[in-house]
Amino acid sequence: EIYPKFKFGINVGPNYTSLRGSFSPALDSENKYDSQFNSFGGLSIEYKIDKHRSIVVNLNLENKSVKSNYLLYNDIFDTNPETIEDKIKFKYINMPILFRCYFGGDNNLFINGGIFLNNLIDLKNTLENNTTGEKYSTIDYNSFFDNNDIGLVLGIGSSFNLTSRNSLSIELRNDYGLEDINSLNYYYENYSSKTNSIKFILTWSFSSK
Numbered sequence: 001e002i003y004p005k006f007k008f009g010i011n012v013g014p015n016y017t018s019l020r021g022s023f024s025p026a027l028d029s030e031n032k033y034d035s036q037f038n039s040f041g042g043l044s045i046e047y048k049i050d051k052h053r054s055i056v057v058n059l060n061l062e063n064k065s066v067k068s069n070y071l072l073y074n075d076i077f078d079t080n081p082e083t084i085e086d087k088i089k090f091k092y093i094n095m096p097i098l099f100r101c102y103f104g105g106d107n108n109l110f111i112n113g114g115i116f117l118n119n120l121i122d123l124k125n126t127l128e129n130n131t132t133g134e135k136y137s138t139i140d141y142n143s144f145f146d147n148n149d150i151g152l153v154l155g156i157g158s159s160f161n162l163t164s165r166n167s168l169s170i171e172l173r174n175d176y177g178l179e180d181i182n183s184l185n186y187y188y189e190n191y192s193s194k195t196n197s198i199k200f201i202l203t204w205s206f207s208s209k
Contacts, residue, residue: 007206011043011058015064020177021194040199053099057098059093062092068085071084082131090123098113112157119148
């Protein structure tokens with residue numbers, strides 16, 4: 001059976017990111033950050049080894065964000081503390097390298113696994129007083145986080161042929177970070193942060209022939 005050796009594509013979708021571990025650089029104390037939705041987009045290339053196996057590499061620009069709310073007491077006698085929203089936004093170059101296996105009656109289902117490499121290119125923090133509406137100056141968090149993030153990838157999805165050279169696939173994927181991205185743990189052993197991102201991916205691909 002003749003099949004295209006290379007497939008090139010564009011992939012986009014939302015992600016739902018959480019930080020495993022807890023700390024707040026702003027407060028210098030433990031603080032939980034809640035998961036948030038964001039988005040990503042990029043390019044995909046797939047090399048077909050045979051009908052059932054392939055190698056897939058993506059190169060994405062990925063935005064991630066987490067948020068925390070905590071109480072601010074003006075003094076020890078304050079009975080009406082203000083609520084502060086602390087939001088961290090990460091921007092990564094994301095490169096997953098995956099081994100994919102196709103299965104099913106029409107060979108249109110797939111499962112893939114591998115690793116991802118992330119490089120942090122931008123990081124922003126915003127603090128907002130939800131009680132008064134006041135926005136505080138942005139804190140530079142770049143020194144609090146490492147630039148690199150490495151982890152495991154596992155995904156499952158389905159592919160549909162649109163024409164003889166075009167296809168569309170949907171995938172649910174999880175990026176499970178293994179690297180502690182918190183650079184403060186050199187000084188504070190209890191500070192630890194590892195990423196986890198659940199992604200819904202839509203990929204349009206076209207074959208080389």
